[in-house]
Structure formats: C-alpha cells, structure tokens
Amino acid sequence: MPDAEGLKEAKQFYTDTPQKTEGFFLKGSNAYDWGLKNRLARIFNPETGKTVMLAFDHGYFQGPTTGLERIDISIMPLVPYADTLMLTRGILRTIIPSSVTKPIVVRASGGSSILKELSNEEIAVDIEDAIRLNVCAMAVQVFIGGEYEKQSVINMTRMVDLGTRYGIPTLAVTAVGKQMARDARYFRLATRICAELGAHYIKTYYVDEGFETVTAACPVPIVIAGGKKIPELDALKMAYNAIQQGASGVDMGRNIFQSEAPVAMIQAVRAVVHENETPEKAYDLYQTLKNEMGK
C-alpha cells in the first residue's frame, strides 16, 4: 500500500512554468479534433511537414497496371521507404501484411472502369470498414468539369462528413475533367472547391506555369500525383518544383514503380521531398543506389 502522505510531499507542480499550447504543424489543420490531427501527423512527417505517399491503387479502375501485376513482388520492397501507402482495401487485405505499420490511405471511391465514363463513381467503402482497417485517410476522386461532377463532389462531402465523425481525414483526388485544360486555372478551381467543401488535403497534378498560385489559393495541404512515367530526372525535377512552390508532398505511383530501379527512385524522391535536395543531386543518388543494387 503506497504511503499517501509521502506521495503528497513529492508532488511537483512546476507552478512557474506555463503549460505549452502548441499549434499544429500542418497548413489549415489546426481546428480539427485530436484523432484527425493524429492521423494527419502519421501521413505527414511532423519534422518536415511533408509526405512521400506511394500510390498503387490504379487497379481499381484499370486492372493490373504495368508494374502492379504482382504487388507482393514489386511494391513490398518499396514499403520501408514510403511514409504512407495509398491503395485499395482489396490489395490491403490480400497482399499487405497486417504487421506493416505504415499509415494507410484507402481508395474509397470507385464503380467505373476504363471501359466506361470514369467520373461515374460512388463511395465504394463503408466507413465501418475503413475504421476496421485502421486507415489514416480515405481518398475520393473528384471530377470537376466531368460528366458526373456533382455526384463526385457529393461523394467527397459525404466522406468528409462520415470521416469527421470518426476522426478520419478525407483526401480529395482531383481528376482532370474532359472539358477543362490541365492548367493552373483549372487546378485552382478544382482544389479550392474541394477545400471549401471540407477535404482535409488534396491531390492534384503539377503544372509548369503558376503552380504556386494553386498551392497559395488552397487552404489545406496539396500533394502531387506523379502522372505518366517520364524519365527519372524529369520526375525528380517535377517533385522538386512542386515542393519549392508549396506542395506538402507527393502521392507518386508510376514514376516510382515503373522506374528502372524503383527502390533507388523512391529514395531519390524522399531526398527531394524531405531534404530539399536538388533534382540533380537526387538523380546522382538514384544512379548510385541503382548501381549498388546492380539494376
């Protein structure tokens, strides 16, 4: 039985030290509840404020994409180098061991294939299943300017409502509408609509002209998709420019898993995102690692 009298004497209240009230490190995210912030702090590194998300959810509408034919073989070696994994619940349950502790962003919209109108999506994951899977965010495609624009926007707002109830952030993924040019004006429109309607962070594409106006006008963090495979140095330049112009990270797929040396490439991307390494130096790192690995 502890001695109650003795314990009382040993107490230290540090009455001359005010309790610190820290702001949250992530853009626009200070007003959320603890659980939601905690999930965001697992996705975005609190030290750098950035994330390297590895996206391999492409199969949800286009089947076994080049480089993703065997996720167990091609993606598992990349997992240690990713901050966050973005994938479908099907691949999560069937391929990714539950001992993996990387934060999961689950693809939560779907319903159309490359054979049909892509914007005709609905919410494709129940919030209860997202909780069961212990995910850190849910990703919903938003097709501004697309045929099913309104439906996709409402998918997102519904997910925001459901996720906010349980402390799970929503990642709005801006897909390029057929009627709209892929330029800063379009992405300002698309990202701002998503943020105004409650998305906690947004994935968009990098554009060479005026990308800094896209990040400036968007009150929540932006991560960039990699897009189609381009030469490694060009992909590193794109990531570098995006970060320097206000992006909070990348959500990159094909430019990593379709690279000649994916394990080397993801480490080079990390250097650009977390260490502000120049694309040229990151490319040197890529070449060195690639040569060390013998591929």
Ligand code: 5RP
């Ligand atoms: C598919 C997606 C992908 O996750 C996204 O496009 C990122 O992959 P990539 O870098 O290959 O473009 O959202 O709809």
